[in-house]
Amino acid sequence: MKLNLKNKTVLITGAGRGIGKDCCIKFLREGANVVAVTRKKNLEIKNIKYNNNMPIFIYNDLQKKNAIKKLVKILKLKKIYPDIIVNNIGGTLDFNDPILHIKYWNRVLHFNLNIAVELNYYFLPYMIKKNWGRICHVSSIAGLENQGPPSYCAAKAALNAYVRSVGRYVSKNNVIMTSIMPGAIFTKDGYWDIKKRKDPKGYNKYINERMAIKRIGKENEISELILILCSEISSFCAGTNLLVDGGQGRVFQNNY
Secondary structure, eight states: OOOOOTTOEEEEESTTSHHHHHHHHHHHHTTOEEEEEESSOOGGGGGOOBTTBOOEEEEOOTTSTTHHHHHHHHHHHTTOOOSEEEEOOOOOTTOOOSSOOHHHHHHHHIIIIIHHHHHHHHHHHHHHHHTOEEEEEEOOGGGTSSOSOHHHHHHHHHHHHHHHHHHHHHGGGTEEEEEEEEOSEEOTTSHHHHHHHHOHHHHHHHHHHHOTTSSOEEHHHHHHHHHHHTSGGGTTOTTOEEEEOTTOOOOSOOOO
16 A cells, blocks of 8 residues: 655654654654654654654644744744644643633643644645645544543544534645544553553453453554555545544544
8 A cells, every 4th residue: 555655744743752653653664754843852752763764853842832833933944844744732631620720721722722723824825835735633532422531522522623624625725634533542651551550450440341342552553544644545534533442432423
């Protein structure tokens, strides 16, 4: 299967670990030019390479004020205009209270939605003018059903709606915007890694009761699908929200 990603410029946010890091490696494997955006330098970053090909690293905490403008300025100074964006930013920020103050609710919304919208604002015109582009947002099963704190569920649902609606408008210009909605995925030092170490009984109980496939997902089971969504193969996937959850959820309809 030819993905035709060679020499495409790919901007990946949240690239320092987990799915983002694995996406970097997979795109390098396909011969793409990878720009990896991550909050901080760490040892895991040094492992992002394929056959000695490494990304261009940009260290920028996209949660901070004016961070997107700073990133765009850096990219334009380097004359980097992405053909593909993989937006891997998101999370609960550990705000679990269902009755959450609006201040913290807005932080979750910004982290999971607004960063993506602002980044697209700057680079969608370039893709439209070029008549080719791919944008894949890493959403969550939480955008479809109650699988986490309400603020997180609402933010991911908003992201899915954004993808579904804006994806229709830009598809006529061969710009395909999608989201992928993972279920429980195991990442080093991530939630399920910590859960397995600290509460193995609870971890196994969740797998047996909630996961139809009877295991937690793997990073590469998401990153390989992101490759497809960012390739020529996805040309008919205008505004597609793809659920990949190992049978974790119980929703019947996974699109808008």
